[in-house]
Amino acid sequence: MTTSTEQHRREAPKSVACAIITVSDTRTPETDSSGQLIRQLLEEHGYTVAEYAIVKDEYDGISQLLREAADNPHVEAVLLNGGTGIAGRDTTYEAVRDQLVKEMPGFGEIFRFLSFTEDIGSAAILSRAIAGTIGKTAVFSMPGSTAAVRLAMTRLIVPELGHVMRELYKDK
Template sequence: MSRIDETKDFIATRIAVLTVSDSRSLDQDRSGQVLVDRIADAGHVLADRKILPDERVEIADQLRAWVANPEIDVVISTGGTGLTGRDVTVEAHRDVYEKEIDAFGTVFTIVSMQKIGTSAVQSRATGGVAGGTYLFALPGSPGACKDAWDEILVKQLDYRHRPCNFVEIFPRLDEHQRRK
């Protein structure tokens, strides 16, 4: 199964956090704060943090801006992944993705099933890659953010994690754009 290879050095990633909400402010953003705290505890760097309303174009524009920023390796959003009319985060993410990480949503669902049973079907958590940057959309609850970080992201964003991890393939994410 998975393990940490202690012979390898930890490599900190630079992570931006986006909370999607029509009603929260920074001081009320419990889900975003869960992510910020876990990012720091794991030894990564918080590169930026914002709150935006549930507006597809605004969300996609912010994701594109972070993808274009060479100081950001990973973007994690929280909120707007449900089924209501205002939940447009997944669509905004897919507007930006070059490749979707299909298994991320599947693994998140498996993790969620263990915590909240069949209510997990109401989440549309997703992950993808664009411009050499990883992007993940998580539900807007603190519990979902804890589950996604503790069970998936903390491992996949650790270079020492074996048998494989997201960090070790950073240099190859944009190889299709390089001149041959």
């Protein structure tokens, strides 16, 4: 017997056009190891990168870039990394949260659980990873460390991205 989740994954698109947004006051395309890792993992699994940008950790800039990516008909998913902590400069969470139409609270919950059990222990409570949708665009926001990106990408985003898109487009 096949579960509905297995059925949905079989029906999911094999490729998704993604935008990568790195939130950082200091990184450049050459030093953005987390953005490079996201690109590598997406491409290894048949997904495409339609856009890539680095933006300073400022609410207005993040919000504008996220809105532009979500409005771009060539982008189906936006993956942000960085700025998700609790420091004064960390504004990614607010910029993403304020634009989401539907939140996927399980992403942040499971990311923190995995971080707690597999990597950083109780410091996982400091993460404000968040995901959801803006219209038909999926949005995932994760911390900026390469370890956090690898965890989010390999355990959550890559395995479910096609499934997420299937759900967003099934009524289209």
